[in-house]
Amino acid sequence: MDLYAQLLRLGPLSKATYGALVRISEERVLAKQAFWSEPGAPVTHFAIVLEGLVRHFYVDAKGRESVKAFRARGEFSAPYAELIQRKPSRTFIQALEPTRLLTFDVVKFEALAEDSLELQRLARRFVELHFVAKEQREYEFLQLTAEQRYRQFCAERPEHLSHIPQHQVASYIGITPVALSRIRARVSGRRTPVG
Template sequence: MLAGIIKSIRKFTDLSEQEISEFIEMARIESYKPKSHFIRAGQIPTKFGIVISGLFRYVYISQEGKEFTKVFMPEGSFISSYSAMIAQTASHFFIEAIEESEVLVISYPNWQKLKSQNPQWNLLLLKLLEKGYSVKEKREREFLLLDAESRYRIFLEEYPELEKRVKQHMIASYLGITPIALSRIRKNMGA
């Protein structure tokens, strides 16, 4: 477990094993069953985490019950409704477990403490925010400029293993189409 967390953090910054161990000591491991929530829409978030095992998705649910999957978060991902957490406002989306999952979770006060003690944690945050912004910008561009089949092909290229782990209706909601439209696209592609 420790090796995977160190690898996830070191993708973004050069914190030492000792510094990462301090993070781990302030954190706790939480387990999630499929369909349970790390954060619920309407809840003021007080934590963020690193996915140790399993898979999550960020999902908006309309008043009519329609789902819109924002992103999938596999092992090694940092998960949070960060903007709601720092503003102390309700999250607009759910972070839902898709599989049996374990997350290393740190409270927002402990995170603030780490950042105040060591600027490398602020660098990690900056890198995470930059990555999140880049992903968001790319998704917006794809939705504005590409058709559904092109978006599906990009999904398969970027997440080759996820199609086996995620239900088709979730992929459809990620692509912004109906499950029937996704079935049609898959049939046309010979999938």
């Protein structure tokens, strides 16, 4: 996982600034099932997944989970909306596999970025892409059926299908495990359907 190359795709970044970033980073290891964010906790760090897989989810008053995202190697992991709002976390982040994170202290990062044109540009580009992803998700909820959302998920993240329990996939696409099971039965029953 070449972090430098990855950041460069967002915009120009000098080796010096990159070095400063690396210096404020810390590796953190999560056992399978371990949490690194829980509701109520202040958001002090964000992270890049170096290895493994995490899920981001809410739990409502009645104890129902809603999975917001799965994040694997090279992807961003944090209670991002809360970080932006400087509010305590409202989301759980849990490792689905043994995971290594590269974490960054938010305060240190902002101190670095404060007067850095290239880091502000990078950070801006970074949120922009996350905004686009959220809008894509809005689109899927507005215009696709549960079955279409499932097929989309399978198409886009095939590598996850084998690592994520099905009820969590169901939660991600906004239905119950039972409903997903029915959809799967339906889909596999149809031999090479039109879609």
